[in-house]
Amino acid sequence: MEIYHLTYPENATIDDKGPYSIAIGFFDGLHKGHQIVIGEAKQKAIELGIRSAVMTFDPHPSHLFQSGKHKVGYITQYAEKIRLLEEMGVDTLFIVKFDWELASLSPEQFVELFIKKLGVKHVAAGFDFTFGSKGAGTMEQMAFLAGGAYSTTTIDKVKDTDDKISSTRIRKLLSQGDVQKTAELLGRPFSTEGIVVHGEKRGRQLGFPTANIAYDESSIIPSNGVYAVLIDFDGKSYGGVCNVGKKPTFHDPGTMSTTVEVHIIDFDEEIYGVKVKIDWIAYIRGEVKFNSIEELIKQIGKDKETAKRLLSKRQ
Numbered sequence: 001m002e003i004y005h006l007t008y009p010e011n012a013t014i015d016d017k018g019p020y021s022i023a024i025g026f027f028d029g030l031h032k033g034h035q036i037v038i039g040e041a042k043q044k045a046i047e048l049g050i051r052s053a054v055m056t057f058d059p060h061p062s063h064l065f066q067s068g069k070h071k072v073g074y075i076t077q078y079a080e081k082i083r084l085l086e087e088m089g090v091d092t093l094f095i096v097k098f099d100w101e102l103a104s105l106s107p108e109q110f111v112e113l114f115i116k117k118l119g120v121k122h123v124a125a126g127f128d129f130t131f132g133s134k135g136a137g138t139m140e141q142m143a144f145l146a147g148g149a150y151s152t153t154t155i156d157k158v159k160d161t162d163d164k165i166s167s168t169r170i171r172k173l174l175s176q177g178d179v180q181k182t183a184e185l186l187g188r189p190f191s192t193e194g195i196v197v198h199g200e201k202r203g204r205q206l207g208f209p210t211a212n213i214a215y216d217e218s219s220i221i222p223s224n225g226v227y228a229v230l231i232d233f234d235g236k237s238y239g240g241v242c243n244v245g246k247k248p249t250f251h252d253p254g255t256m257s258t259t260v261e262v263h264i265i266d267f268d269e270e271i272y273g274v275k276v277k278i279d280w281i282a283y284i285r286g287e288v289k290f291n292s293i294e295e296l297i298k299q300i301g302k303d304k305e306t307a308k309r310l311l312s313k314r315q
């Protein structure tokens with residue numbers, strides 16, 4: 001997959017004019033709804049005998065318009081997004097820098113520069129995709145502004161049995177620890193990448209060493225609690241039991257940042273500094289402040305058995 005980083009006004013276009021059948025959106029999560037939009041762009045690319053492309057924006061618009069805690073966390077970081085798009089067989093990815101200059105373009109200017117000038121012949125997007133200053137451009141306008149240069153497909157709401165599949169819904173499910181439902185909406189387990197760092201050296205003393213995972217601050221992490229996970233590193237996948245939280249048995253939660261730590265099942269090696277990927281498989285329980293270390297140890301032993309059972313159900 002070719003990847004182009006575009007910025008406005010400099011580097012807003014490329015010499016290679018495709019032509020492209022393009023899917024446009026922020027696509028955080030690349031969930032089943034996004035997969036349908038991208039699938040449509042791919043299908044049209046085949047029909048027209050041209051290249052398939054995805055256009056996405058970086059950072060998420062909320063990082064420009066909102067401050068601090070109103071910025072949305074990412075369901076998928078760019079590295080994962082790129083890997084998934086590659087697996088989907090997309091030919092070209094355009095990552096457009098989302099800054100005030102880009103956000104101030106009128107819908108007409110956006111279409112001129114980022115659609116027509118790139119050699120786009122077909123545009124696929126979701127029914128609620130908007131573009132141009134203040135999100136004034138809709139898919140109806142996208143079609144109207146084409147003037148014969150490209151065709152469009154608007155994908156209607158994609159729903160599961162309960163509701164619309166959306167990034168907002170997935171963020172909410174993760175904030176409730178519901179990694180199982182999240183996996184249904186994504187079509188794959190929710191995952192987090194990070195590096196194994198040193199912790200407080202207590203895990204081994206408890207009989208359960210835990211790899212502490214440092215993750216990107218802009219990533220969403222499921223709510224505090226205990227989870228059955230798969231952890232991949234060095235080309236292998238292991239089962240694990242993961243605690244997300246502030247270890248209230250040992251700390252005043254007000255003074256702690258959230259840690260993610262995995263006890264890896266049937267494993268005994270030092271892996272500090274190793275890059276890992278966690279696939280979140282199932283929620284087990286909430287994090288608890290135990291009255292004694294013995295109770296905590298007993299409970300972690302039970303959690304490990306629960307995780308083994310939940311993981312074996314998958315294989």
Ligand SMILES: Cc1cc2nc3c(=O)[nH]c(=O)nc-3n(C[C@H](O)[C@H](O)[C@H](O)COP(=O)(O)O)c2cc1C
Nearest residue numbers: 199200201202203210241243247248249287288303
């Ligand atoms: C499966 C599992 C469940 C855990 N549950 C809790 C819990 O409910 N409450 C708590 O205070 N700490 C919990 N912990 C965290 C332990 O207190 C932690 O692993 C220990 O402090 C070791 O930390 P360290 O790796 O920084 O040395 C859990 C850890 C694991 C692996």
Ligand SMILES: Nc1ncnc2c1ncn2[C@@H]1O[C@H](COP(=O)(O)OP(=O)(O)O)[C@@H](O)[C@H]1O
Nearest residue numbers: 199200201203204209210211264268269270271
């Ligand atoms: N089964 C295992 N699960 C997780 N980490 C393990 C395991 N066996 C060995 N380790 C190693 O031990 C470290 C965790 O030990 P621990 O006493 O919890 O120290 P720390 O507080 O630095 O995490 C891990 O980072 C890893 O290098």
